[in-house]
Amino acid sequence: MDQSGIQPEKMELVVVTHVVDAITFWAQNVTDKINEKINDMLTEKCPIAPILMGRPSSHKVYGARFSEDRCWYRCKVQQQTEDKFYILYIDYGNMEIVSRSDLVELPEELQTTGLAKKYKFWGFHVSSEQDSPLFSQGKSFLHNMIHGKKLRVHKKSVCFDGTILIEAFQGSLDIGEELLKFKFAKVSLPGNRENSLPTVNLQECTGLWPTRNSPGELDTLGSSLGCMPKLRPIFSDQKPQVIKEQKTIIALQPVEKVNVGQESLTEIKALKTDGGGDGQQLCSQDTEQMPNETGSELQRMKEVINEKDLEIKKLKEEGSAIQQHASLLGHQLEEAKLELQTVKESYEKTKDTELKHPATVASRISQLAKKVDSLRKLRESNPCSADEDHLLESITIIMNYRISMPLSSERLELAWKAYDETLANLRGCQTMAEIEPLVNSRNEARGALLAAVDDFLQEVDKLPINERLNKLKEVASSLTAIFSSVMVTEQIEEYSFEKFCEWKGHKQQKIKNVRKTTDEALLALSGWAAKLSKFSCLMEKSSVTEEDVADSVDEILMNADNALCEELSTEFSEQDNQERKIVFNAFRKAMRDIQREQSLLEEVKQMYELNTKFKQELQQWQSGPPKADELSAVKKRIRSLRSQLRWKLVEVSCLEEAEELDLPEILKKKEEIAETRNALFQEISHEKKQYIMLCDLVKRGFPELPMIYPDADINGYMSSAGLLMKSLDRDMFDAEPMRELSGRRPLLSTDFQGQKVVLKCYAVDEESEAKMLEQAAHYHRAQQQNPPTAVPLLALFCGKSDPLAYVIVPHYSNGSLRAIQKSSPLSSCEVRKVMKGVALGLQSLHAASVTHASLHPNNVFAIGREKGIVGDYDLTKTPVQRVFDSGMVAGSISLVAPELKQGQPPSPATDMYAFGGILLWLHVPDFSGTLENEHQNVEFTALDLDAKLLKLLSKLLISSTRLSASEALKDEYFISVDV
Numbered sequence: 001m002d003q004s005g006i007q008p009e010k011m012e013l014v015v016v017t018h019v020v021d022a023i024t025f026w027a028q029n030v031t032d033k034i035n036e037k038i039n040d041m042l043t044e045k046c047p048i049a050p051i052l053m054g055r056p057s058s059h060k061v062y063g064a065r066f067s068e069d070r071c072w073y074r075c076k077v078q079q080q081t082e083d084k085f086y087i088l089y090i091d092y093g094n095m096e097i098v099s100r101s102d103l104v105e106l107p108e109e110l111q112t113t114g115l116a117k118k119y120k121f122w123g124f125h126v127s128s129e130q131d132s133p134l135f136s137q138g139k140s141f142l143h144n145m146i147h148g149k150k151l152r153v154h155k156k157s158v159c160f161d162g163t164i165l166i167e168a169f170q171g172s173l174d175i176g177e178e179l180l181k182f183k184f185a186k187v188s189l190p191g192n193r194e195n196s197l198p199t200v201n202l203q204e205c206t207g208l209w210p211t212r213n214s215p216g217e218l219d220t221l222g223s224s225l226g227c228m229p230k231l232r233p234i235f236s237d238q239k240p241q242v243i244k245e246q247k248t249i250i251a252l253q254p255v256e257k258v259n260v261g262q263e264s265l266t267e268i269k270a271l272k273t274d275g276g277g278d279g280q281q282l283c284s285q286d287t288e289q290m291p292n293e294t295g296s297e298l299q300r301m302k303e304v305i306n307e308k309d310l311e312i313k314k315l316k317e318e319g320s321a322i323q324q325h326a327s328l329l330g331h332q333l334e335e336a337k338l339e340l341q342t343v344k345e346s347y348e349k350t351k352d353t354e355l356k357h358p359a360t361v362a363s364r365i366s367q368l369a370k371k372v373d374s375l376r377k378l379r380e381s382n383p384c385s386a387d388e389d390h391l392l393e394s395i396t397i398i399m400n401y402r403i404s405m406p407l408s409s410e411r412l413e414l415a416w417k418a419y420d421e422t423l424a425n426l427r428g429c430q431t432m433a434e435i436e437p438l439v440n441s442r443n444e445a446r447g448a449l450l451a452a453v454d455d456f457l458q459e460v461d462k463l464p465i466n467e468r469l470n471k472l473k474e475v476a477s478s479l480t481a482i483f484s485s486v487m488v489t490e491q492i493e494e495y496s497f498e499k500f501c502e503w504k505g506h507k508q509q510k511i512k513n514v515r516k517t518t519d520e521a522l523l524a525l526s527g528w529a530a531k532l533s534k535f536s537c538l539m540e541k542s543s544v545t546e547e548d549v550a551d552s553v554d555e556i557l558m559n560a561d562n563a564l565c566e567e568l569s570t571e572f573s574e575q576d577n578q579e580r581k582i583v584f585n586a587f588r589k590a591m592r593d594i595q596r597e598q599s600l601l602e603e604v605k606q607m608y609e610l611n612t613k614f615k616q617e618l619q620q621w622q623s624g625p626p627k628a629d630e631l632s633a634v635k636k637r638i639r640s641l642r643s644q645l646r647w648k649l650v651e652v653s654c655l656e657e658a659e660e661l662d663l664p665e666i667l668k669k670k671e672e673i674a675e676t677r678n679a680l681f682q683e684i685s686h687e688k689k690q691y692i693m694l695c696d697l698v699k700r701g702f703p704e705l706p707m708i709y710p711d712a713d714i715n716g717y718m719s720s721a722g723l724l725m726k727s728l729d730r731d732m733f734d735a736e737p738m739r740e741l742s743g744r745r746p747l748l749s750t751d752f753q754g755q756k757v758v759l760k761c762y763a764v765d766e767e768s769e770a771k772m773l774e775q776a777a778h779y780h781r782a783q784q785q786n787p788p789t790a791v792p793l794l795a796l797f798c799g800k801s802d803p804l805a806y807v808i809v810p811h812y813s814n815g816s817l818r819a820i821q822k823s824s825p826l827s828s829c830e831v832r833k834v835m836k837g838v839a840l841g842l843q844s845l846h847a848a849s850v851t852h853a854s855l856h857p858n859n860v861f862a863i864g865r866e867k868g869i870v871g872d873y874d875l876t877k878t879p880v881q882r883v884f885d886s887g888m889v890a891g892s893i894s895l896v897a898p899e900l901k902q903g904q905p906p907s908p909a910t911d912m913y914a915f916g917g918i919l920l921w922l923h924v925p926d927f928s929g930t931l932e933n934e935h936q937n938v939e940f941t942a943l944d945l946d947a948k949l950l951k952l953l954s955k956l957l958i959s960s961t962r963l964s965a966s967e968a969l970k971d972e973y974f975i976s977v978d979v
Helices: 035-048 133-146 175-181 199-204 213-224 241-246 261-275 278-317 321-356 361-381 385-401 407-426 430-461 465-482 496-536 546-550 553-572 575-617 629-656 663-700 714-719 765-786 817-823 828-848 879-883 908-923 947-958 965-969
Strands: 011-019 024-027 062-065 072-081 085-090 094-101 104-105 116-121 124-126 150-158 163-169 184-187 747-754 756-763 795-798 803-812 860-863 867-870
Touching: 011 133, 024 430, 035 062, 035 072, 062 085, 085 321, 116 175, 124 175, 133 163, 163 175, 175 184, 321 361, 321 465, 361 496, 361 553, 361 908, 385 465, 385 496, 385 575, 407 430, 407 575, 430 575, 465 575, 496 575, 496 803, 629 663, 663 714, 765 795, 765 803, 765 828, 817 860, 817 908, 828 860, 828 867, 828 908, 828 965, 908 947, 908 965, 947 965
Parallel strands: 116 163
Antiparallel strands: 011 024, 011 150, 024 116, 062 072, 062 104, 072 085, 085 094, 124 184, 150 163, 747 756, 756 803, 795 803, 860 867
């Protein structure tokens, strides 16, 4: 059909989810956006929802576990046969048979109309019967063409059953025309199902395919293609009945994402595009090869997919074994309760009948027979005490197989306490004279600790901890499934188990006595019946007299009836409030004891892992304490390489100052210098690794190492948080001055360990050097808590020939906010992303009690114009000295908070004032107003800024209660920014 005459607004875009036959399919509207929300709700609620009990309602929506992926989807029940349910997945259109355990009740918010609708090509009917191969081929053809794809449909009409009659297009392709072309469908007109109308009549009917070919022409076209395409059906209906009952429909999985027939569909489309003038040539070869190739390819793909599905299904089944077991118990309990209800109704009905109609002997015997039958079924199912029996069994498991804390754990705890005390004494040692006795004391405590560790590990190895944890988890799941409505409160009676067992014992004894009375009454009735049988036999002589048969008949019948009624009443009796309280208290105590034992077992497992690791670590130091020999060897190699580097630098200098330049020799020497420098930096990296290892040993069990090896200066390295590297010197670097950025202190650009870095130089004396190391360590520890948000310090060293200290930081070329705004200002979106990163950096520094006090455009970097990080500060100055630095301005905006000018010390709040000033400057670079006056009443309304930004600026620059960094990050201005 020509779709140019259809108005675009009357077309609907759908995605096909299931194909029924050659002209019928199910699809979802593409504009519906609630599918993911429904899936999330189903995943959350279905595993804990109650299983469907009784007969389902055809109007309600249920949750069903799909057999292929074991995930939950919405459905309606179409038919029930015993405990098998024929269901329709309302959001996808496919059907299957599931068991009762795979159906659950859904809450009210999921009782909505299905997302999938049923569509049918308007004016068509299927050209073959359902059992014919052509029917399967047509279904497979349409499945390969549209399944999982988007179609544009034009609605023509709606049937009484809700099926929507449509015209469908895929791009410029008319799907209906393709079905006619391959004879999978025929045009259907009122009163003429076999399409015998002439072409003229078809063309005159303006509403029914006005541009389609007539049936005669279609026949001709079909014959021109040579033969019907022999597509292998994907949906075979020729399976044995047993297989059909297990899996009746091989349909679209409700969450299917891949169209397995994509390759075959491409081949079919290639066949159809040449169906015009070249159809005669195409039919002779391609149409005969295509079906076979397509069929084999589809078969291979289906085998691969089936193998993967089996693997996934197996994994999911193993993962949900406990949950399924709990569901099965609940399901069995509900079935038993249903059967009990049926028996109870039968009993009540019989009882009413007895009251209304005086019974004759015959009717009394008949009624007794019915009661006996009901009682027999009741005893077989025994539904009343099923949950109580399960609770009693669970209590037995909890009480009799409990694992307590190993006896050796107390000795282990004391050994650890003694060992920690010796370590504390060693850490407080000040002189070498005190070390030896303290080390001996530590070694003795360590030996005792290792013995206690061995005993503990051996005892734990004998305990079935993992098996017990799994059993407790299984018991807790089954109890929760049975007593799902009972809340586990904190106030639990300690003697709940004893009361429950006592009550359960009395109940069992009562039931036992009642059953004994019933058995005796029925035995007496059976004996009377035997006498009656002997008396009634005329063929043999009997010693039974008329008095024996007639004597006490009424009493026997009455006793039997009373006994049956008593037992039925006992079985049908419901728990009173006191009994329910006893049962629920026992359940609560069982759950509490399970949780306590699980916590204890997890603690034992953790202790086992920690002590095992401790034992493994100490095994390598059994022969003696750790040594710093490797560190000494590395330092020796560093000194040798540094000496070689100096000589080579002198040689190059001499060659460059000679009267005749020997360029080849100079280049050779420079290459040697580069190799020596790289080897030197590599050894320095090895030195740092040795320091890290030794510091770790000091913390874990060898605090005497700094005093044993004083030349290593382990304490200095630890106090600087790993920054101080004494082996570095300024002469090692091939550095160039950064004159454009150097102000009050020189900056040098160089390479260090394969990275472009900046050397910041600080003039220091003995006092300021100690202060610098302290501030650098404090900043470094804070920066390590959230590395991406603040500039890292790579290393710190002091010059050996000059009173200078050097800090190594990464080199961000033209990355400062001042440089970026000068060359290519950030957009509003980029400003939000960059400043959110700055707020994150301030948040991490403030959390570590670090006040930056030097936040200005030169000290904030925008990496890639999107990632904002906070720069380091002058480590030789105090926060008060830094905050009154002349660089604390952004344009004409002062970044010094008003309270600082009043004499208050710098704080995180003053950092946030500077943050707000930079944010204002980025949006209004030429701002010339004032941010401080007597009443703190600054108006931003004339600046034409975003309302959210104005609100944030007022909270940072004007409000007396300034936002913290964490509060600013939660502001609406930043809430939607992804960094």
